Amino acid sequence: MTDRLIVNARLLDATGERRGALLVRHNRIAAAGPDVTADDLTPEDAGGTFLMPAAIDLRAHIPDADLGGADQAGIATVATYPPVESYRALRGSARSYGVITMGRAGQQLGTYTDTALDCAALSDGPTTLSARILSAALTYARLFDARVVTHPDEPTLTAGTCATESARATLLGLPAAPAAAEAIGVARDLALARLTGGALHLANVTTAAAVELIRKAKDEGIDVTADTSPAYFDLNDTAIGDYDTAFRLCPPLRGEADRQAVLAALADGTLDAIASDHRIVPPEAKAVPFALATPGGAGWTTLLPLAFAHLSPVRAVAALTTGPARIIRHDLPTLAVGAPADLVLFDPDKPFIVPADPPSPFARRPMQGVVIGRIRPAR
Amino acid sequence: MGSPLPRRGPARKPPPVPPRHLLGIEGLPPPAIAALLDEADRFAGRTAPPEPILRGQTVVTCFLENSTRTQISFLTAAGLLGATPIGIGPAGTAIAKGESLPDTARTLGALGAAALVVRAPHAGTAALLARHTTAAVINAGDGAHEHPTQALIDALALRRHFGRIEGLVVAICGDIAHSRVARSNLHLLLAMGAQVRLIGPPTLLPASIETLGATIFTSLEEGLDGADAVMMLRIQYERLDSGLVPSAADYRARYGLTAGGLARAKPGAPVLHPGPMNRGLEIDSAIADDPARSLITEQVRLGVSVRMAVLAWCTGHD
Numbered sequence: 220m221t222d223r224l225i226v227n228a229r230l231l232d233a234t235g236e237r238r239g240a241l242l243v244r245h246n247r248i249a250a251a252g253p254d255v256t257a258d259d260l261t262p263e264d265a266g267g268t269f270l271m272p273a274a275i276d277l278r279a280h281i282p283d284a285d286l287g288g289a290d291q292a293g294i295a296t297v298a299t300y301p302p303v304e305s306y307r308a309l310r311g312s313a314r315s316y317g318v319i320t321m322g323r324a325g326q327q328l329g330t331y332t333d334t335a336l337d338c339a340a341l342s343d344g345p346t347t348l349s350a351r352i353l354s355a356a357l358t359y360a361r362l363f364d365a366r367v368v369t370h371p372d373e374p375t376l377t378a379g380t381c382a383t384e385s386a387r388a389t390l391l392g393l394p395a396a397p398a399a400a401e402a403i404g405v406a407r408d409l410a411l412a413r414l415t416g417g418a419l420h421l422a423n424v425t426t427a428a429a430v431e432l433i434r435k436a437k438d439e440g441i442d443v444t445a446d447t448s449p450a451y452f453d454l455n456d457t458a459i460g461d462y463d464t465a466f467r468l469c470p471p472l473r474g475e476a477d478r479q480a481v482l483a484a485l486a487d488g489t490l491d492a493i494a495s496d497h498r499i500v501p502p503e504a505k506a507v508p509f510a511l512a513t514p515g516g517a518g519w520t521t522l523l524p525l526a527f528a529h530l531s532p533v534r535a536v537a538a539l540t541t542g543p544a545r546i547i548r549h550d551l552p553t554l555a556v557g558a559p560a561d562l563v564l565f566d567p568d569k570p571f572i573v574p575a576d577p578p579s580p581f582a583r584r585p586m587q588g589v590v591i592g593r594i595r596p597a598r
Numbered sequence: 599m600g601s602p603l604p605r606r607g608p609a610r611k612p613p614p615v616p617p618r619h620l621l622g623i624e625g626l627p628p629p630a631i632a633a634l635l636d637e638a639d640r641f642a643g644r645t646a647p648p649e650p651i652l653r654g655q656t657v658v659t660c661f662l663e664n665s666t667r668t669q670i671s672f673l674t675a676a677g678l679l680g681a682t683p684i685g686i687g688p689a690g691t692a693i694a695k696g697e698s699l700p701d702t703a704r705t706l707g708a709l710g711a712a713a714l715v716v717r718a719p720h721a722g723t724a725a726l727l728a729r730h731t732t733a734a735v736i737n738a739g740d741g742a743h744e745h746p747t748q749a750l751i752d753a754l755a756l757r758r759h760f761g762r763i764e765g766l767v768v769a770i771c772g773d774i775a776h777s778r779v780a781r782s783n784l785h786l787l788l789a790m791g792a793q794v795r796l797i798g799p800p801t802l803l804p805a806s807i808e809t810l811g812a813t814i815f816t817s818l819e820e821g822l823d824g825a826d827a828v829m830m831l832r833i834q835y836e837r838l839d840s841g842l843v844p845s846a847a848d849y850r851a852r853y854g855l856t857a858g859g860l861a862r863a864k865p866g867a868p869v870l871h872p873g874p875m876n877r878g879l880e881i882d883s884a885i886a887d888d889p890a891r892s893l894i895t896e897q898v899r900l901g902v903s904v905r906m907a908v909l910a911w912c913t914g915h916d
Contacts (some may be wrong), residue, residue, distance in 0.1 A: 385808035390624065392721035392743030392778060395805060462722030506700045508720035510741070 221246045221597050224257045228265035228564070232272055232554040233537035241270055243560040246596035251554045268566040269589060271536050272552030274523065275543035277446055277494035278422060280515070286312050292519040293563040293590040294495070298547050300342045315341035318365060319356045328355055338547035340420060342368035345469065346405065350411060357417025363475035366418040366444065366546060371404030371429065372470070381510045383456055383471045391462065393503045394510060398473055403429035409436045412443055420546050421445040424490060425470050427480030444546050445489070449518065449525040449582055450580050452482040458580065464505040464512035466580050482529055485538055492542035495522045505578045516579035524588025525581075527567045564592035605613055614914040617734040621724045622744035623785040631789060633685040635754050637907035642754075642900055650680025651915045652899065657681045660702070661738070662688050662718040666896055667873055668738050668747070672715045675905035681712065699723065700730040707731035712913050716740070734912035742776045748872050749782035751904045753790065757891045758900075759868050764791035769821050769863070771797040771853060772831025772880060775804040779872045780829060784812055799819035799853060801842040818853050822862040829870040830855050830881045846879060855881045860891070868893045 226240040230251050231355040239253040240262070274294035281299055289297050289312070295318040300316040318329040319341045329341070341360060346371065348356070356367045382388040405421060409432060412419040424430060424445045435445050456472040466472055484490040498515035505512050526535040538550035552561070569589040573581045623631070639650060659677035661669050669685055676683035688694055693702055707715050709731075714731060716724050717738040724737035739745040757763050768787055774780045774796050787794050794812040795805070808814050815821030822828060833853075838846045860869065869885055871894050877883045886892055910916055 336887070386809050389804040389806055390781065392741050392781060394742075397805070462725050503698060506698055506726070508699070508718065508726055508741075509722045510720050511712035 222257075222260060222449050223560070223594065224255075224260040224262050225265050225270055225564075225594070226262040227267055228270035229267065229532075230271075230554055231341065231532055231536050233494045233533065233541040234553070241554065241562075243594065246560050248554060248556055248558045248560055250347045250556060258344045265564055266566070268537075268564055269567060270554075271563055272558070272562045272591070273563045274539040275547070275549060275552065276497070276519070276522065277437075277492055277519065277543045277546060278494050279497040279519070280499075281313075283303060288517075288519045289497075290593065290595075291590060293523050293565060293593070294519060295552075295561050295595075296549065298340070298543075300344045306358055307436075316340050316368065317365065319348065320352060321341040326352065327461075328352070328359060339364065340366045340368055340546060342422070345370040345372075345423075347372050350407065353408065354411045354415055356417065357411055357415040361415075361417055364418075364548075366420045366484040366548075368420045368422050369404070369408045370422045371408050371424070373400040373403040376400040376403070379511075379516075381467060381471060382459070383473050385456060385474055387456060387459070391459070393459075393598065395471075398426045398477060399428060401470060404431060405429040405432050408431075409441060412436075412441050413439075414443075418442040419444070422494070423448060423451075423470060423496065424484075425451040425473050425481060425483070425597070431511045432482040432491055434484070444491045444542075446456055446492040446494045446543070446546070447481050447485065447490050448494050449521060450496070451486060452478060452529055453525050453562055454478070454580060459509070464507070464509055465516060465578055465582055466578075467505070467512040468516070468580065469514035472483070485530060485543050486534055488534075491538070492546060493522070493526050493538045494543070495519055495553070497522075500578045502576065502578055516582075517577045518579065518581075521573060521579070521581045521586065523563075523565055523590065524567075524586045527565070527588050528586070531575045532567075559596055559598060560594055561589055562594040565589070566591050599808050613736070614734075617728075617732060617913050618914065619728045619735040619737075620746050620912055621725075621728060621735065621737045622736055623746045623782045623789070624744065626657055626746075626785075626789070628789050631750075631753070631786060634904075634907050634911055635757060636749065637916065638754050638900065639758070639909060642758075642903035642908045648678055648906065651671045651910060652676065652712060652913060653680035655681045655913070656710055657683050657713045657715065657716040657909060658706050658711045658733070659683070659685045659738070660687070660706070661685065661716070662693070663739065665717055665738070668717065671898070671901035672736075672738065672905050675902050675909055676713075676865065678779050678902070679906055681909070684711075692800075699726055701729040701736075703731035703733070704739065707850040713909055736908060736912060739778055742778050744782045744785075745778040745872075745900070746782050747904055747908055748779050749786040750908070751897050751900050752779075752783055752788050752870055752872070754794075754898050754900050754904060755870060756868075758896075759816055759893065760826070763787065766792045766826045767795065767824065768792050768827045768829060769795040769797055769815075769825040770817060770829045770831065771821065771855070773802045773837055774807065774831075774858075775802045776834070777831050783829065784810060788812075790837050790912045795821050795825065797853070799843050799849070802837070806866075810907060817856070819862050821896075822859055825863045825867060827868050827870065828855065828860065828863055829872075830875075831872070832874060832876055833880050835876075850879050854879060855885055857882070857885065860885060866891070870894065870897060873898065 240255040377396040382395040384394040495518035497518035673683040714733040721741035721743035728735040
């Protein structure tokens with residue numbers, strides 16, 4: 220159906236929220252607001268839930284290019300690295316980051332041409348680039364107005380560790396690194412962005428110190444954006460408990476003060492986006508001692524509920540739609556007239572229990588927030 | 599009053615359900631610690647062979663890290679209690695074929711092991727096994743986390759020497775950051791009312807250690823000053839090469855126990871070491887072998903009695 224009328228909805232996008240109806244004509248939004256009607260269409264009652272643009276997920280690890288769960292979770296587009304041919308078949312649903320470097324040694328810049336750049340951002344995933352290569356990438360990417368994504372870290376401090384230094388980590392005997400290692404990486408990457416005038420995106424920011432540096436850098440006018448993922452504003456490191464490998468994540472969970480700082484940074488826009496960091500880890504990779512467990516977990520079904528649980532609706536939807544869109548230079552998801560009708564009906568109060576499988580830091584938790592409908596452009 | 603069948607040996611108690619694990623000292627209530635020490639004391643002082651309370655049962659030690667004294671003393675303890683002791687390691691078992699730890703634990707439980715004693719290089723391994731087996735799991739050392747039976751041995755040695763633990767000032771010196779013996783001793787000594795001093799190079803003191811109830815020293819002399827007892831920990835040679843300490847010579851000069859350093863402790867203060875020792879590095883041979891000061895051999899001797907007490911407790915015989 221290319222034409223639809225949805226009524227009794229809370230119309231929500233990054234510009235604000237209002238009650239009303241939304242009219243879709245030829246797969247595009249024709250009107251949205253309190254007095255919208257259409258005599259030729261049967262109204263579909265949204266039941267008072269949110270009607271919002273579908274989300275863009277900046278980071279999910281999907282080696283088998285299986286995007287099924289994303290759409291049901293209200294996510295229209297997933298950005299992934301490294302670029303894989305199978306992703307190109309999923310045109311529209313998956314965007315590949317361009318690579319920053321080529322070759323095993325990470326010493327040679329990737330081949331950047333306009334056609335190779337699927338999403339106007341370059342990422343090598345969670346590795347740390349040398350200052351020389353990062354500087355070159357930030358400089359060269361300016362030719363294509365592309366953003367360079369880093370995962371800020373100081374690897375000589377964090378190598379071989381699986382936890383954040385704390386009294387608890389000490390008592391558990393877990394190899395741990397100071398949370399400050401992230402800020403050290405952030406400071407270096409920001410300095411190179413300042414030096415080169417390039418556009419930087421800091422992925423998976425989890426600490427107060429890092430957030431403070433980003434705030435100052437933005438005030439200074441450095442072209443930097445940043446994201447985090449739900450584990451880092453919903454959980455702290457006490458969740459690890461008795462070596463529960465569901466909470467083995469990379470970066471590791473932080474202390475409560477860092478969690479609160481990350482949440483505040485999302486609320487005030489210092490952090491531009493929330494990425495899911497979704498990864499399917501086989502259960503046997505978690506049924507091992509904590510330090511040996513594969514980090515990560517499933518994150519699609521919990522992306523929208525956790526964003527809405529912790530932020531105002533407008534901030535939540537901005538962090539899931541326009542924030543990510545600007546980073547990968549995607550069209551801004553919006554409810555404005557003329558925008559594509561790629562929408563989500565989201566009931567923020569509807570309860571569910573996060574499934575126990577696949578492994579996730581949110582497994583078995585009662586939560587609220589379910590996607591009750593998807594409006595997709597029809598053929 | 600009379601039983602219908604003739605008695606054939608001591609009545610076997612059924613194992614506790616759920617199984618009673620010993621994964622660490624942290625959280626063990628002081629009365630339970632005292633009861634374990636008392637039972638170990640009784641085993642140590644016995645003049646007759648102990649009652650074979652584990653006759654017909656199997657105790658499996660699964661050591662994924664090298665050990666002499668701990669593994670053998672557990673096997674000996676199990677045998678003395680009448681159990682069939684079986685020691686396995688990674689080589690020669692399905693673990694070498696890639697069998698997971700949960701499957702190993704499940705299998706050993708299904709094969710009827712009453713207790714599973716485990717040592718492994720990673721913190722949390724004993725806890726992981728305990729989630730997947732019907733056997734009682736005893737932690738014989740998991741990475742840098744805990745070594746509960748060693749702390750019980752050290753406490754028993756101190757209690758037999760001094761008649762008490764409460765109020766003693768015990769100085770522990772070495773690579774605290776990576777030491778499970780330091781952590782277990784910290785929990786036990788604090789729980790029983792002793793004061794603990796932790797001494798080590800600043801780079802080998804773990805994060806937030808000052809919040810855990812001990813007094814921290816980076817000078818051996820200051821840390822030993824007036825201490826009632828001294829416990830030295832082994833420094834691994836790999837640690838000396840890892841960039842955290844300048845050299846073995848520097849470590850010995852600052853943190854090795856010599857006669858001069860020991861003289862700062864109270865006169866006659868006993869010296870403990872969990873072993874194995876790096877003679878001439880963290881401890882001088884003259885001190886380690888001095889029968890007037892060293893409790894090291896006594897620690898080894900008490901190891902069997904302590905592990906008998908732990909096996910009895912875990913299998914419900916207490």
